[in-house]
Amino acid sequence: MSRQRSLGIGLLGLGTVGSAVARTFAERSRHLDLAAGRPLRLVAAAVRDVSRPREAGDVPITQDPFAILDDPSVDIVVEVIGGVAPAHDLHLAAFERGKHVVTANKELIAKEWDVLHQAARLSKRQLRFEASVAAAVPVIAGARTLGASHPRAVRGLLNGTSTFICSRMESGATFDDALLEAQRAGYAEADPTSDIDGLDAAYKLVILVRVLGRPAHPDDVQRTSLRGTTLASFQAAVARGRTIRSLAIAELDGGRVRARVGPEEVAAASLEGGASGPTNVVTFETDLAGTLTFRGPGAGGPATASAILGDVIAIARGGASMTGA
Ligand SMILES: NC(=O)c1ccc[n+]([C@@H]2O[C@H](COP(=O)([O-])OP(=O)(O)OC[C@H]3O[C@@H](n4cnc5c(N)ncnc54)[C@H](OP(=O)(O)O)[C@@H]3O)[C@@H](O)[C@H]2O)c1
Numbered sequence: 001m002s003r004q005r006s007l008g009i010g011l012l013g014l015g016t017v018g019s020a021v022a023r024t025f026a027e028r029s030r031h032l033d034l035a036a037g038r039p040l041r042l043v044a045a046a047v048r049d050v051s052r053p054r055e056a057g058d059v060p061i062t063q064d065p066f067a068i069l070d071d072p073s074v075d076i077v078v079e080v081i082g083g084v085a086p087a088h089d090l091h092l093a094a095f096e097r098g099k100h101v102v103t104a105n106k107e108l109i110a111k112e113w114d115v116l117h118q119a120a121r122l123s124k125r126q127l128r129f130e131a132s133v134a135a136a137v138p139v140i141a142g143a144r145t146l147g148a149s150h151p152r153a154v155r156g157l158l159n160g161t162s163t164f165i166c167s168r169m170e171s172g173a174t175f176d177d178a179l180l181e182a183q184r185a186g187y188a189e190a191d192p193t194s195d196i197d198g199l200d201a202a203y204k205l206v207i208l209v210r211v212l213g214r215p216a217h218p219d220d221v222q223r224t225s226l227r228g229t230t231l232a233s234f235q236a237a238v239a240r241g242r243t244i245r246s247l248a249i250a251e252l253d254g255g256r257v258r259a260r261v262g263p264e265e266v267a268a269a270s271l272e273g274g275a276s277g278p279t280n281v282v283t284f285e286t287d288l289a290g291t292l293t294f295r296g297p298g299a300g301g302p303a304t305a306s307a308i309l310g311d312v313i314a315i316a317r318g319g320a321s322m323t324g325a
Contacts, residue, residue: 006038006040007036007040007041007076008075009041009043009074009075009077009312010074011042011078012045012065012068013046014045014047014080016300016304018080020301020304021042021078021305022059023056023057024302025040025059026059032309036312036316036317040313042057043071043073044062044068044071045061046061046065047061047062050062050063065086066093075099077100077101078102080105082104083107083108084112087103087108091103091119092115099125100125100127100128102129103129103131104129104135104304105129106129106132106133106203107203109203110203111203113206126315128314131304131307131311133207134156134158134296135297135298136297136304136306136307137294137297139294140208142284143208146292147213148288149288150287151252151284151286152287153252154249154252154285155249156248157246157248157272157282158200158204158280159200159248160278160280160298161189161192161195162201162226163276163278164181164182164276164277164278168181170238174231196225197225197226197227198221198223198226198246198261199223202248202259203218205249206218206259209252212284214250214255216257216259220259221259222260222261222262223260223261226262237265242268243266243267243268244265245266247272248260248261249264271295275295279295280297281294281295
């Protein structure tokens with residue numbers, strides 16, 4: 001390994017994703033150092049409730065995010081709190097202090113793309129968010145390789161809860177039973193509104209469109225809730241060799257972007273029709289590169305930690321700026 005100085009990482013959030021990042025540091029530190037080409041050190045993690053028991057290795061825990069942001073030994077801030085407040089202000093504070101930011105926070109990136117990218121540019125630091133769309137599946141990295149092509153459309157299954165519910169309904173479960181099952185299996189939140197009504201997928205779709213260089217905002221995505229899809233419509237689709245999935249689709253026609261999320265029929269034998277849980281499927285249709293499809297685990301602590309640490313390693317290796325500048 002080279003003799004470059006070590007890089008300090010500070011975690012904001014130590015829930016499902018943050019704990020998986022901390023455990024990965026604890027379990028394979030040497031492997032991460034080799035991949036990064038220099039030592040990586042997990043300095044500390046900020047949480048809301050320090051008394052909560054957690055499986056997160058032996059990372060020091062604080063209740064004050066600014067203890068991490070103001071620590072000169074922290075070079076990269078990994079924000080896995082989620083939502084807009086206080087994450088938005090914490091991102092800006094990190095850039096003001098000259099830190100790079102890595103996040104899985106799709107809502108914040110989708111809503112505040114311009115502000116965050118400008119802050120990253122001004123501070124000459126990187127903002128990376130591979131984990132924010134399809135977790136471990138490298139769709140953001142993939143989209144960034146398409147700069148020479150004219151992308152015509154991006155479509156996919158971007159929400160595991162909806163995919164799980166659709167796969168259960170095609171087997172005869174009612175919407176309510178399928179949702180209950182998704183909650184019991186740990187796919188759906190106690191409040192599944194964001195998944196069922198398409199907001200979560202809309203955030204991810206917006207990020208993909210922005211990475212492809214087109215304008216987009218979550219408010220402009222037309223959303224149809226999965227709640228209105230009946231068992232009868234699934235039965236009718238299945239009888240025709242088809243099924244229903246909640247699809248996120250953006251059609252990129254010249255300068256115009258038309259984006260929608262909601263239940264649509266797909267071929268039962270397709271990758272989308274065959275997906276049954278947290279598996280995400282993302283397809284780019286382009287002129288030069290033809291049709292490119294990515295598929296893999298789009299949720300869960302370890303899969304999301306994989307993408308986050310991939311971003312950390314890219315920064316450590318001095319990868320090109322990902323601010324979208
Ligand atoms: N879970 C997934 O599979 C997945 C996949 C892809 C992307 N993501 C994204 O990753 C992010 C994190 O998701 P998650 O599932 O890990 O969430 P989570 O389990 O709810 O964890 C959130 C963490 O943030 C901490 N927190 C909340 N408010 C805070 C504050 N004001 N200051 C400091 N810490 C605070 C919480 O502290 P306490 O522990 O003390 O409550 C908790 O540790 C979200 O943006 C989510 O959309 C998640």
